Amino acid sequence: QQPVQSPQAVILREGEDAVINCSSSKALYSVHWYRQKHGEAPVFLMILLKGGEQKGHEKISASFNEKKQQSSLYLTASQLSYSGTYFCGTEGSGGSNYKLTFGKGTLLTVNP
Amino acid sequence: NAGVMQNPRHLVRRRGQEARLRCSPMKGHSHVYWYRQLPEEGLKFMVYLQKENIIDESGMPKERFSAEFPKEGPSILRIQQVVRGDSAAYFCASSPDSLSNQPQHFGDGTRLSIL
Numbered sequence: 282q283q284p285v286q287s288p289q290a291v292i293l294r295e296g297e298d299a300v301i302n303c304s305s306s307k308a309l310y311s312v313h314w315y316r317q318k319h320g321e322a323p324v325f326l327m328i329l330l331k332g333g334e335q336k337g338h339e340k341i342s343a344s345f346n347e348k349k350q351q352s353s354l355y356l357t358a359s360q361l362s363y364s365g366t367y368f369c370g371t372e373g374s375g376g377s378n379y380k381l382t383f384g385k386g387t388l389l390t391v392n393p
Numbered sequence: 394n395a396g397v398m399q400n401p402r403h404l405v406r407r408r409g410q411e412a413r414l415r416c417s418p419m420k421g422h423s424h425v426y427w428y429r430q431l432p433e434e435g436l437k438f439m440v441y442l443q444k445e446n447i448i449d450e451s452g453m454p455k456e457r458f459s460a461e462f463p464k465e466g467p468s469i470l471r472i473q474q475v476v477r478g479d480s481a482a483y484f485c486a487s488s489p490d491s492l493s494n495q496p497q498h499f500g501d502g503t504r505l506s507i508l
């Protein structure tokens with residue numbers, strides 16, 4: 282089943298923070314986060330594996346709560362380059378990541 | 394830069410024609426995935442292939458759609474007798490294996506328009 286992302290859209294001023302959530306109704310093994318700019322390829326940000334770890338990528342970090350089947354992406358001190366649509370892709374329990382199920386995305390707009 | 398290469402970037406076909414989309418994975422990657430994306434929607438899994446093998450095609454319509462990844466050359470997604478509803482962006486991704494700690498790297502996609 283498709284994970285649910287919230288919010289659907291968010292507008293920030295440069296330097297502000299944002300949180301994007303991804304919830305699934307099924308047990309998860311991993312969560313993959315991507316950012317896509319209009320007309321371009323989705324760009325890999327990070328993978329979170331079962332275990333509740335938190336990972337970071339520059340000023341972007343994420344957490345994975347496997348018990349709640351949720352992941353959150355944290356963007357701090359946003360930059361103009363952070364604008365784009367963020368997708369979470371989930372992998373069901375059992376491993377083997379080929380079958381990612383993506384949410385509908387969260388459109389992030391960062392204004393000067 | 395040996396990223397995932399897809400061509401063509403844009404493809405226009407009339408209803409009833411065939412569309413062939415090509416994908417060359419990143420160097421060293423032998424796993425290829427095809428996804429379809431409609432406007433304002435997420436990516437939907439279509440098919441997963443390894444060299445010369447289709448591993449999972451559960452997301453691909455049973456009629457008119459086929460995929461291959463030959464020993465030599467790119468992976469091909471083929472759509473026969475296209476209809477208006479086939480208009481979408483088709484993305485290919487690749488990875489070195491299918492382990493959960495390996496990201497899938499995406500190409501720039503092929504935007505298919507059906508007249």
